Amino acid sequence: MSVSISLTNKETLSRQKTGRRCRYLLIGLIIFLSIIAEDYSLNSGLLILFFFASLWFIRLLYGIRFPAKESVHILHQDSFASGATSRRYLIFQAGGAYCLKITISTEEIWVSTWFPFTSIIELCGLEHRILLRDIVNVNVVRKWFQKQIKLTYQIQKGELTIYLMPRDLQVFYRALDHDGALRAAGKLHLN
Amino acid sequence: MRLSRSLETEETRRLQAELLQYHKRTQIWITLVTIIPSLVILLTNDVDHPAPKHPLLILAMFALLGLGLYLQIQQSRGLKAFDLPFPALDESDILYEDHCLPPAPRLIILADEIWYKADEKNFLTPFYGLEARIAKRDIIGLYRRPRFRNHVWQIEYRTSKGTKSLRLNPTRLEGMKEALYTNLHLAQVPA
Numbered sequence: 001m002s003v004s005i006s007l008t009n010k011e012t013l014s015r016q017k018t019g020r021r022c023r024y025l026l027i028g029l030i031i032f033l034s035i036i037a038e039d040y041s042l043n044s045g046l047l048i049l050f051f052f053a054s055l056w057f058i059r060l061l062y063g064i065r066f067p068a069k070e071s072v073h074i075l076h077q078d079s080f081a082s083g084a085t086s087r088r089y090l091i092f093q094a095g096g097a098y099c100l101k102i103t104i105s106t107e108e109i110w111v112s113t114w115f116p117f118t119s120i121i122e123l124c125g126l127e128h129r130i131l132l133r134d135i136v137n138v139n140v141v142r143k144w145f146q147k148q149i150k151l152t153y154q155i156q157k158g159e160l161t162i163y164l165m166p167r168d169l170q171v172f173y174r175a176l177d178h179d180g181a182l183r184a185a186g187k188l189h190l191n
Numbered sequence: 192m193r194l195s196r197s198l199e200t201e202e203t204r205r206l207q208a209e210l211l212q213y214h215k216r217t218q219i220w221i222t223l224v225t226i227i228p229s230l231v232i233l234l235t236n237d238v239d240h241p242a243p244k245h246p247l248l249i250l251a252m253f254a255l256l257g258l259g260l261y262l263q264i265q266q267s268r269g270l271k272a273f274d275l276p277f278p279a280l281d282e283s284d285i286l287y288e289d290h291c292l293p294p295a296p297r298l299i300i301l302a303d304e305i306w307y308k309a310d311e312k313n314f315l316t317p318f319y320g321l322e323a324r325i326a327k328r329d330i331i332g333l334y335r336r337p338r339f340r341n342h343v344w345q346i347e348y349r350t351s352k353g354t355k356s357l358r359l360n361p362t363r364l365e366g367m368k369e370a371l372y373t374n375l376h377l378a379q380v381p382a
Binding site for chain 2: 068069070074075076077078079080098103104167168171174175178
């Protein structure tokens, strides 16, 4: 869960912290339960189910709160995009393919996903709520033989970079720079 | 039938809310009275029990289960009575028409709207839930994406409660792209 600097306040910080603690505790509990599973004849399938259900529940309680869609003016949405984050989250650095939902409104850009990936998205660090004015840089890079958008934005502790692969790049650019502010500020580099 | 945001009126909103309420209430009653009791008795039937349930009771429970499922289907068929009618159409206004794979509805693309309209409403239509009328100015995303072994067209559009998406699987593509992109300004910025 990452929120850009202008949207960060005490409440979001404390929720981030609690959510992180809960996830670490859950991983510890699952490791412990899997060690003693054989002695107490615990079903491993049920353990896995419990793990994902708990992750989903933690996200529900301490995840990012996006505003209601009817209250904002949405310019573009792509429900089957791909992407990754530059931050290392244990072994979960692979990113998501065809499962990210990118929503661009007049003020913000949201990166999220849909069920059932909602339970693991926090572990992969792929949920973001970014205010457009907090964007530092938008570049196009070539990685793994395809074009990716490298988007850097300001967070509480510096900057964070995410890589996005929307299905329609041109519409994505147009929606991102709908008022021309990013290009005017020299933050948009599409070549 | 789904309507995009700019096509909705107070009247259609009220009708849809009534329909949903009626649909939910009836389905809950059918499930409580027929499906759940029959399933409970059938699943708790133990053939090795010293005093097994009477075969006639088992038969009656199967009949009750069948009745419940039949009522559910009938109730879903009844949904179409509440459906909002498509306005009358002049054949010359149609830019593209495709009878998608049955029983999916028929795709009709006009200059300003996209219709997904069932020719003959059978009992599968409400399960598909795909009958839609979308104004092109409400479209916020249009792209092709891979699905299983082929590609489908995905349309994302605004509704009064947020966003919805519609998956199109046309049987032919000639002229479809031109018709789709006529009067279409994605991200509200002309390309």
